[in-house]
Amino acid sequence: MVFPFTSSEDFKIEIGEEHELFRKSIREFVESKVMPRWREIEETNRIPEEILKEAAQLGIFGVGIPEEYGGQGGGHLMTALMMEEIARAVPSLSVTIGVNHLFAVPVMLFGSEEQKKKYIPPIARGEARGAHANTEPSGGSDVAGIQTRARKENGHYIISGRKVFISGAADADYLVVSARTSPPKEDKRWWGLSVFIVEKDTPGLKIGQQFKVLGMRGEQPYEVILEEVKVPEENLVGPENEGFKVIVSTYDYTRIGIAAQAVGIAQAGFEKALNYSLQRELFGQQLIQFEMIIEKIADMYMKLEAARLLTYWAATLADRGKREFVVAASLAKAFATEAAEWIARQAIQIHGGYGVDPETGVERYLRDAIITTIYEGTNEIQRLTIVRQLVRQTFGMRI
Ligand SMILES: Cc1cc2nc3c(=O)[nH]c(=O)nc-3n(C[C@H](O)[C@H](O)[C@H](O)COP(=O)(O)OP(=O)(O)OC[C@H]3O[C@@H](n4cnc5c(N)ncnc54)[C@H](O)[C@@H]3O)c2cc1C
Numbered sequence: 001m002v003f004p005f006t007s008s009e010d011f012k013i014e015i016g017e018e019h020e021l022f023r024k025s026i027r028e029f030v031e032s033k034v035m036p037r038w039r040e041i042e043e044t045n046r047i048p049e050e051i052l053k054e055a056a057q058l059g060i061f062g063v064g065i066p067e068e069y070g071g072q073g074g075g076h077l078m079t080a081l082m083m084e085e086i087a088r089a090v091p092s093l094s095v096t097i098g099v100n101h102l103f104a105v106p107v108m109l110f111g112s113e114e115q116k117k118k119y120i121p122p123i124a125r126g127e128a129r130g131a132h133a134n135t136e137p138s139g140g141s142d143v144a145g146i147q148t149r150a151r152k153e154n155g156h157y158i159i160s161g162r163k164v165f166i167s168g169a170a171d172a173d174y175l176v177v178s179a180r181t182s183p184p185k186e187d188k189r190w191w192g193l194s195v196f197i198v199e200k201d202t203p204g205l206k207i208g209q210q211f212k213v214l215g216m217r218g219e220q221p222y223e224v225i226l227e228e229v230k231v232p233e234e235n236l237v238g239p240e241n242e243g244f245k246v247i248v249s250t251y252d253y254t255r256i257g258i259a260a261q262a263v264g265i266a267q268a269g270f271e272k273a274l275n276y277s278l279q280r281e282l283f284g285q286q287l288i289q290f291e292m293i294i295e296k297i298a299d300m301y302m303k304l305e306a307a308r309l310l311t312y313w314a315a316t317l318a319d320r321g322k323r324e325f326v327v328a329a330s331l332a333k334a335f336a337t338e339a340a341e342w343i344a345r346q347a348i349q350i351h352g353g354y355g356v357d358p359e360t361g362v363e364r365y366l367r368d369a370i371i372t373t374i375y376e377g378t379n380e381i382q383r384l385t386i387v388r389q390l391v392r393q394t395f396g397m398r399i
Contacts, residue, residue: 004327004390006322010317010322019078022082023081026060030089031089033050034086034089037051039361041090041218042218047090052126053126055097056126056127060086060097061124061125062125062126063078065120066108070121071120071124072124076253076256076314076325077315079101079256080257080260080312080315081260082097083098084260084263084264084308087260087261087263087265088265088268089264091216092218093218094257094261095167095218096129096218098261099130099172101254101257102131102167102176103119103172103175103176106246106249106250107119107176107237109238109250110237110238112234119197128174129171129174130172130173130176131167132167132176133176134146134177134178135163135165140378141377143244144189144190146178146179146180147180148160148163148177148179148180149179150181152181157233158228159196159228159229160226161179162208162226163223163225164211164224165221166221167219167220169221174197174200175198176197177196177224178246179194179196181194181240181241191242193242193247194236194242194243196231197237198226202230203230205229206226206227207224207225208222210222210223214370215369215371216367216371251376251377255329255376256311256318256325256332258337258372259307259311259337262311262333262337262372263304263307263311265340265344265369267304268365269300269344269369270301270343272362273296273297273343273350273362277293296349300342300346304339307340310336311332313328314329334373334386337373337379338373340372341369341372344368347365
């Protein structure tokens with residue numbers, strides 16, 4: 001077998017009729033309720049409340065969350081299909097949903113039974129919203145280097161620090177927050193971090209400025225300030241000082257959703273470009289008759305399908321509980337997000353001047369795709385993960 005496969009089973013993508021029926025139901029919802037409002041979302045930089053309410057009624061917030069915690073069940077592949085279909089319509093809506101996963105996944109993976117029972121059902125039903133506050137001004141890639149501090153006092157932790165680029169923070173009822181609880185060990189920089197649940201009305205928690213980033217209008221991130229925020233010790237997620245694992249294990253799973261988001265963006269850009277190349281006539285013939293355009297369309301399609309297969313494969317490995325899903329998720333995230341960026345760029349080119357006119361609704365795909373290459377581990381960090389895993393598993397060496 002070749003890395004990262006350990007058996008022929010690992011080549012499988014387990015997609016069935018139930019997945020396609022599910023895709024159809026999500027597609028019907030987004031095509032009727034979300035797509036028609038893309039311009040309004042771009043202009044107002046808000047997802048309308050009615051859309052979120054309807055998404056909640058359809059159970060969209062509960063996909064991927066077990067039924068015993070109020071969710072709809074469904075695994076990583078089901079979640080990926082949902083993210084893809086939503087991103088095909090309005091990518092920022094898939095960020096709103098992804099942010100809830102960024103809250104729910106660490107609690108589901110490492111939280112106590114009490115935490116799961118208290119915080120997950122309202123999130124799964126769409127009655128409460130979550131956020132994930134890890135990145136700091138000192139650098140998001142270096143999770144071990146975070147500066148926010150938490151000290152223990154009389155059964156509570158007191159947290160102080162500043163977080164940046166926190167999606168959904170202004171609407172969040174609950175946030176997971178990372179902080180340093182102990183100095184790092186000499187040989188383990190990552191040791192000494194802890195993760196906490198902070199509820200929105202906790203004194204000292206402030207939502208600061210909104211970052212007006214290039215894309216994902218509708219769900220742009222915020223600054224979060226913590227000034228002596230006091231949380232009960234029951235709000236610690238996972239063991240004290242082991243928070244690094246809580247954070248990075250979360251992204252192992254959630255970055256499959258980012259890959260899927262990118263597939264949705266790529267699909268949307270591809271469809272628009274293909275339709276336009278069939279409709280537009282120049283020099284007395286359809287645009288698609290020109291060889292250079294045919295080549296672009298073929299290359300776009302190749303990258304789109306390769307991105308989709310990598311994403312479904314990573315999701316299937318995660319659903320089957322195979323550890324190889326971690327490297328597959330990094331491969332899928334890096335490849336799909338760069339494919340989306342490239343496809344979106346070609347879609348603009350095929351549309352000529354109309355491609356750079358926001359009214360056409362094509363240039364937004366490029367702006368949104370660029371963001372997917374940055375968050376939940378930049379693509380440089382994905383490449384580090386891929387090569388480190390490859391060298392460790394094939395040669396038993398750490399680099
Ligand atoms: C729209 C948006 C939404 C976001 N939402 C959230 C959120 O909800 N919660 C949250 O916690 N964070 C969020 N983030 C933050 C995001 O995860 C970080 O921006 C990202 O991890 C990179 O961190 P940084 O911006 O500090 O860049 P840096 O870490 O400073 O990196 C700068 C550059 O150096 C490269 N680099 C870093 N380390 C290495 C290395 N070892 N080798 C090679 N190159 C390297 C990076 O790839 C990058 O190109 C969001 C960001 C954006 C843009």
